[in-house]
Amino acid sequence: MTDESGRVSCHLAGLLDERRMTLVELAALTGITVANLSVLKNDRARAIRFSTLVAICDALGCQPADLLTVGPR
Amino acid sequence: MSTRVRHSMTSAVLVGACTVLGAGLLLAAVAVPLVGATDPSLPVTAGPSAPAVSWSTQVIPCLKDVTLPDGSRCEPAADAPSWPPGTPLPVTMTGASQWQLLGDGDLTERLLGTAPQWAALAAVGLAVLLLLPVVRTWSQARPFAPGNAARLAAAAGVLGLGWLLATALPPVAAAHRLGHVRSWSTGPSDPGLPLPTGWLVPALHPTWWPLAFVALVLVLALATRRGARLAADTEGLV
Structure with missing residues (x-):
């Protein structure tokens, strides 16, 4: 399986x-x-826990789609 | 002194000690057959056409009209005009049916016959040197660093090869020596009599416990490979 996290x-x-x-x-x-937030901010994360996603969305008052988008192939 | 500096010093000392140990073992492996500190191992056993033998401290073939040193006779006795009656075979006993040929051989025989010593030293020395980067990563708390599993597998292979050489080469040396074995000579003008064909044959006496170490290192390699895969799965997880 190729790494599509990029x-x-x-x-x-x-x-x-x-x-x-x-x-x-x-x-x-x-x-x-x-350190973990910095990894996420600089697009070096390869996976994200639901707990991390929920905590950030709660703190920033946003939805997961506001935080992450998937680019074209 | 900070923890990081202390860790890097520990790592350096550990790697240095392993380097010295590995290089020392390799040097010792080279020296063993050349210096002649140990006698070559030339394992033999009774061949298919060997007569019955009497043994206590020496192995004496039972030949017709021969009285043993204690005055007894041994049965069944064989007729062998080519071997001096009452003359012990040129072997020492290492077990009930495990014998070693006596006498100094040429360099080939020394090289092959001392394989259990030099192959073990060389295999362990080479394995230690191969594992130096692994030791370094272990001391840095990175057991699943890339390449560790491959190096552990290579070390297991080297140890296995060492065991194979240590087991297989002494019988080859014994076969080489058997072609030249003669009875003890009584003087410079007496070259001794040749050993009758088929009385002694090379024997294989494998020692199995080193394979436990090979298996252990192999299991460690497999565990490290699986651990590296798990570490790769969680790398970059936030």
Whole structure:
């Protein structure tokens, strides 16, 4: 199976900018480490737990589709 | 001193010690047949046409009209005019039916006959050197680093090959020596009599316990391969 995770883009940086929030503040709100949030923000994540997704969406008041999109092949 | 520095020092010491150990074992493996510190192993056993033997400390073939050192006779006695009556076979006993040929051989025989020593030393030394990067990653708490499983499998292969050489080469040396075996000579003008054909044949006496180590390293290789796959699955998980 080929690794298709590269087609998934994360828009955490844009969502944080819109809310004038930093990674450290988001980490404090969600309980997720800054290191993991940084991996997600910089599109280096290859998989995401539902718990992470729910925590971020709750903190930012968004839906998963606002955070992640799948690019073309 | 920080934990990271302490870990890297421990890693360096461990890798250094393993390097010295591996290189030392390889050097010892080269030295064993050349220096002649150990006698070559030339395992033989009674052949199909061998007469009955009497043995206590020596192996004496039962020949007609021969009285043993304790005054007794052994039966059934065979007729063998080509072997001096009462003369022990040139072997030492290592077990009830396990004998070793005596005498110094040529370099080929020494090389083949000392295979249990040098092959074991070389295999362990080579395996230790092969596993140096694995030891380094273990000491860095990265047991599933890329290449570890392959190196462990290669080490198991080297150990298995060493065992195979240690087991198979001594009988080859014994077969080589059997072609030259003669009875003890009584003086410079007496070359001794040749051993009758078929009295002694090369014997295979495998030692099985080293295969447990080979299996252990192989299992470790398989476990590391599976662990590496699991680590790859969770890599990048947030």
